[in-house]
Amino acid sequence: xxxxxxxxxxxxxxxxxxxxxxxRLQGRYMHSIHGSPLHHNILYRSLQEDPGVQYAAGGxxxxxxxPCEDKAGLLHxxxxxxxxxxxxxxxxSPCPICGDKISGFHYGxxxxxxxxxxxxRTVQNRKNYxxxxxxxxxxxxxxxxxxxxxxxxxxxxxxxxxxxxREDRTRGGRSTYQCSYSLPPPLTNHAELRASSSDxxxxxxxxxxxxxxxxxxxxxGVPHHRRTTMxxxxxxxxxxxxxxxxxxxxxxxxxxxxxxxxEGHLGKEGSSGAMHNLSTHPLLAGTALAGSTETNPDFVANxxxxxxxxxxxxVKWCKSLPLFKNISIDDQICLLINSWCELLLFSCCxxxxxxxxxxxxSLGKSINLAQAREMGxxxxxxxxxxxxxxxxxxxxxxxEYIAMKVIPxxxxxxxxxxxxxxxxxxxxxxxxxxxxxxxxxxxxGELLLRIPELQRTCQVGKEMLTIKSKD
DNA sequence: CTAGCCTTGACT
DNA sequence: AGTCAAGGCTAG
Numbered sequence: 504x505x506x507x508x509x510x511x512x513x514x515x516x517x518x519x520x521x522x523x524x525x526x527r528l529q530g531r532y533m534h535s536i537h538g539s540p541l542h543h544n545i546l547y548r549s550l551q552e553d554p555g556v557q558y559a560a561g562g563x564x565x566x567x568x569x570p571c572e573d574k575a576g577l578l579h580x581x582x583x584x585x586x587x588x589x590x591x592x593x594x595x596s597p598c599p600i601c602g603d604k605i606s607g608f609h610y611g612x613x614x615x616x617x618x619x620x621x622x623x624r625t626v627q628n629r630k631n632y633x634x635x636x637x638x639x640x641x642x643x644x645x646x647x648x649x650x651x652x653x654x655x656x657x658x659x660x661x662x663x664x665x666x667x668x669r670e671d672r673t674r675g676g677r678s679t680y681q682c683s684y685s686l687p688p689p690l691t692n693h694a695e696l697r698a699s700s701s702d703x704x705x706x707x708x709x710x711x712x713x714x715x716x717x718x719x720x721x722x723x724g725v726p727h728h729r730r731t732t733m734x735x736x737x738x739x740x741x742x743x744x745x746x747x748x749x750x751x752x753x754x755x756x757x758x759x760x761x762x763x764x765x766e767g768h769l770g771k772e773g774s775s776g777a778m779h780n781l782s783t784h785p786l787l788a789g790t791a792l793a794g795s796t797e798t799n800p801d802f803v804a805n806x807x808x809x810x811x812x813x814x815x816x817x818v819k820w821c822k823s824l825p826l827f828k829n830i831s832i833d834d835q836i837c838l839l840i841n842s843w844c845e846l847l848l849f850s851c852c853x854x855x856x857x858x859x860x861x862x863x864x865s866l867g868k869s870i871n872l873a874q875a876r877e878m879g880x881x882x883x884x885x886x887x888x889x890x891x892x893x894x895x896x897x898x899x900x901x902x903e904y905i906a907m908k909v910i911p912x913x914x915x916x917x918x919x920x921x922x923x924x925x926x927x928x929x930x931x932x933x934x935x936x937x938x939x940x941x942x943x944x945x946x947x948g949e950l951l952l953r954i955p956e957l958q959r960t961c962q963v964g965k966e967m968l969t970i971k972s973k974d
Numbered sequence: 975c976t977a978g979c980c981t982t983g984a985c986t
Numbered sequence: 987a988g989t990c991a992a993g994g995c996t997a998g
Contacts, residue, residue, distance in 0.1 A: 606978095607991065617977045623993075624975075648976070667992080674993045675983030981994070986987100 599661040600654065601647040611664035611680075617647070622658045625651070626668040631893075633952050638959060656959055665885060666872075738938055739902060740931040745825040746905045752820040753850060802878060803968065809865050810847055817846055826909055826924045834921050844961040846908060852891040852957075853904045859895070862887050883967045886960040893956065897949055900939075906932035907950060 593613050594605050603615035610622055624630070632652035634640060640653035647654050659665075666680045739747075818839070821827050827835055854863045861869045862884055875884035899907075909928045929951075936947045 609991070615977090616979085619991090620977055621975090627993090651975085669992070672993060673983090674981070675990095676992070677984045678991065976996105976998085978997095979995085982992080984990100984992105986989080 600657050600663075601642050601644050603644045609663070610658075610667035612662045614658075614661070614663070618654070618658060618663075621647075621651070621654060622663050623668060625655050625658075626665055627672075630655075631952070633955055638955050652955075659882065659886070660963070662882075665889075738935075740934050742825070742927055742931040743902050743906055743935055746909055746928075747902065749820060749823040749825075750901075750905055752823055753816055806864070807968070813847055813850075814843060817843060824909060826928060829924060830920050838921070844965060845957050848887060848890075848961055848964060849904075849908060849957055852887055852894060853899070855887075855891045856895050856899070859892070860888065862891065880967055883960065883964040886956075886963055890953065890956055890960055893953055897946060897953075899950065902935055902939075903932060903950060906935065907954070910951075910954070 594607070596605060596613075597603065598605050598615035598618055599612065600614055600618045603617060605613045606616040606619065607613070609619035614622075625632070630651070632650075632655055634650055634652035634656075636650070638653060638656065640646065640650040642650075642654050642657045664680060667678060669678075821835060821839060827838075830838070851862060851864060855861060855869075858869065861871050862875075863869045870880075870884060872881060872884060872888060875881040894904075906928055910925060910932070932950065933947045936950065937944065940946050
């Protein structure tokens with residue numbers, strides 16, 4: 504019996520898998536935090552989080568020159584100093600994005616002049632760069648011109664804030680955008696990034712006691728009672744229709760909802776601490792976000808619960824997918840391990856297309872940028888909002904959405920069958936898009952170009968989860 | 975498009 | 987008046 508470990512929920516598991524993955528990664532992060540090579544922005548801003556921090560112990564000059572003030576969470580010209588690291592010392596260190604000389608505090612971080620300009624141009628001109636080489640290009644002084652996609656990615660990873668770019672382009676004055684006070688990304692270079700994402704993958708691939716779930720033969724326990732066919736589906740490639748026919752497996756039916764609402768919450772095991780202040784199930788909670796403080800482990804645990812629950816659905820959905828049935832169980836596992844996060848985020852974003860400025864995390868539960876900021880989750884939510892905006896701009900319809908879901912977006916085994924399935928899905932999407940939107944011949948290509956953005960968003964999300972669940 | 979330098983303007 | 991983080995300008 505093949506077993507699957509990692510992010511897949513199991514009725515037998517004692518832990519919430521997504522949390523667990525995060526916890527395992529946490530070791531790495533904590534190590535680097537207490538080790539040396541963290542970037543100054545990380546120290547700078549993680550200390551900003553502590554209102555008790557006053558002045559730098561060393562560098563008295565600088566410390567005294569810099570009033571420590573950050574009222575009302577607004578960013579002022581003078582940022583709080585911190586023990587051991589003065590503003591001057593920070594300015595003397597290299598730009599976290601490319602390593603060039605820092606010219607000042609720009610858009611939320613200390614960076615060089617060129618990265619400041621680059622970030623401004625990219626945001627103001629609404630550029631949509633796409634990496635052609637796997638979104639892991641090194642960004643250095645020497646290479647920063649090579650791949651704007653990876654450079655912009657790194658700007659965001661390092662903490663540059665989109666909201667610091669002024670919509671009205673007014674000059675001068677003081678910026679009043681809110682400091683996120685979130686822990687900045689723990690990864691300061693691509694080597695670490697790669698190490699950590701492979702860690703994640705390995706971690707999820709390794710057998711782990713208490714974290715196994717059985718991949719039963721297809722059909723078992725999957726009631727197909729609500730097989731629906733979209734109205735007006737003429738001209739839809741058969742493959743897309745087949746995928747649409749199992750789409751209902753993503754959704755919660757009334758029975759499940761009733762069950763969830765009477766249960767109160769999901770986890771019978773060990774989640775009471777995490778859920779004690781939520782009166783309703785996370786999937787039903789309407790305003791659970793109100794009143795949450797900036798670091799809200801309860802909320803993160805709650806998110807993980809939602810993710811866990813949705814993962815059950817994803818596994819069932821996968822097993823029922825017509826395309827998947829041709830693929831060996833090993834490759835199914837491989838595909839799932841690589842794409843569970845993308846699937847979750849994508850469905851979330853697609854669901855949020857009708858609510859600009861809001862991400863609909865689950866039934867009746869939405870989050871906007873301001874709320875995300877309060878919880879230090881804005882890096883991820885911001886990207887999800889951007890991604891959703893793209894979906895909105897492209898007017899992605901439901902068939903395109905379900906087709907994109909089955910186009911594996913991450914590195915896949917060499918298996919020929921996987922490739923064939925992927926091509927089938929691509930072909931179906933292309934046929935559909937061309938025939939339904941002949942006035943937008945570029946739509947197919949544009950849709951594919953969104954996939955790397957989704958991957959980046961996931962990366963940010965995973966990092967956020969990892970940091971946030973350490974409490 | 976890039977990046978260095980310039981201009982603005984709220985705040986101290 | 988000085989500071990500094992926004993946006994603007996422009997050679998290369």
